[in-house]
Amino acid sequence: MRIAMIGTGYVGLVSGVCFSEFGFDVTCVDIDTDKIARLNQGEVPIYEPGLDTLIERNLEAGRLAFTTDFDTAVKKADVVFIAVGTPSRRGDGEADLTYVYAAARQIAAAMTPETVVVIKSTVVVGTCRKVAEIIREERPGVPFSIASNPEFLREGSAIEDFMRPDRVVVGAEDELGEAAMRKLYRPLYLRETPILVSTLENAELTKYAANAFLALKITFINEVADLCEKVGADVQKVASGIGLDKRIGGKFLHAGPGFGGSCFPKDTTALAATGQRHGAPLRLVETTIAVNETRKRDMADRVLAALGPDPKGKRVGILGIAFKPNTDDVRDAPSLVIVPALQEAGVEVVAHDPEAREQAEPLLPGLVWCDNPYDVADGVDALAIITEWNVYRGLSLADIAGRMRGRDVIDMRNIWQAADVHEAGLTYRGIGKRAGL
Ligand code: UDX
Helix, strand or coil, rough: EEEEECCHHHHHHHHHHHHCCCEEEEEECCCCCCHHHHHHCCCCCCCCCCCHHHHHHHHCCCCEEEEHHHHHHHHHCEEEEEEECCCCCCCCEEEECCCHHHHHHHHHHHCCCEEEECCCCCCCHHHHHHHHHHHHCCCCCCEEEECCCCCCCCCCCCHHHHCCCCCCCEECHHHHHHHHHHHCCHHHHHCCCCCEEEHHHHHHHHHHHHHHHHHHHHHHHHHHHHHHHHHHCCCHHHHHHHHHCCCCCCCCCCCCCCCCCCCCCHHHHHHHHHHHHCCCHHHHHHHHHHHHHHHHHHHHHHHHHHHHCCCCCCCEEEEECCCCCCCCCCCCCCHHHHHHHHHCCCEEEEEEEECCCCHHHHHHCCCCCCCCCHHCCCCCCCCCCCCCCCHCCCCHHHHHHHHCCCCCCEEECCCCCCCHHHCCCCCEEEECCCCCC
């Protein structure tokens, strides 16, 4: 089986590399010549644990190639994946499908008969069928198959998610497409991974419904956290208590500063827009989006409250800028709202992040960067943890306390124990716990 992966963004790159690790012959295609040149030298454009080793190994084995030569890659391929970006369209929030349709046209022009075209990009319901129409118009009479194969990869653990998924979702409506997809995922049979083959629409909607549900679950626990703070309860205890109910499940119940990243914000917005367009509004999803937006701003207000009535000229240290740990991604990160809000109030903000500096620096003008997490504490009036990187968990609180000017610690991820922080002579405010607890 020869695969062409169109688009070497996050999803395309991880999926392409993992398929080559399964033993397939994979060519990853991108229009960005610089990126392709770097990838061919084994240089990885994103931070994703383990990806560099897999790229190196499969490049060496000759199973993986990176190219800008779209047509040749498609001609050689039995299966062509479309994994190009589907950004939010300005104005209506619907996913912008320009790149998907352009890729479809180009594939149609270059493909050989019996090619299976698979859409991996997250696309609104109905897109796969439209892509099939486009290909049919461009190459009338040439047999091909269309399939949908949404991804459920989490940044930071994308390789693990690809190799050991909970399930694989496939939309395929003919023998050619279904057989090809089953063959591609055969390496997962040993793990007895469920492969759900269904219609194109079912596969497309499954992806959106999954992400929206997870975003809703996080938002629910965030609101419960607010209530916990008012009534003197502890959201971590409540989350454990409800999470042990198998119908609820304990995952995605960590209260925090609101969800971010490249998927949840974009996908919830797109799903809400689709619901509106079809006259079936998803009100829970619409509310989730609104609550999450407000939450990020509320986090900045918590820090400002700690600084007292006149925050102007005060200094705040931030630990963690990426939208979550183990990634350098800052897309829609809560930090992108919190840091500017503090700066607007006249606060000087210093920050550390193990990986996100390069991505975040252009987006956060005026932010002072530290190479070492301890330096963030130097002379600050308050310290806030926005991202739960593991390196922050074991920092010496005595050392931090010794460097700070003020006493306030705002832990937006509940990674420190209040008692430990108090022992260091600092005050602690976590999420979903009464202040001081
Ligand atoms: C997500 C989905 O998990 C994945 O299946 C999908 O295909 C792409 O989108 P990702 O964006 O990489 O993956 O991150 P994820 O780990 O899901 O976290 C998303 C956001 O939710 C982060 O901002 C994270 O901090 C936040 N989150 C997650 C919480 O605040 N609490 C939780 O309990 C879990």
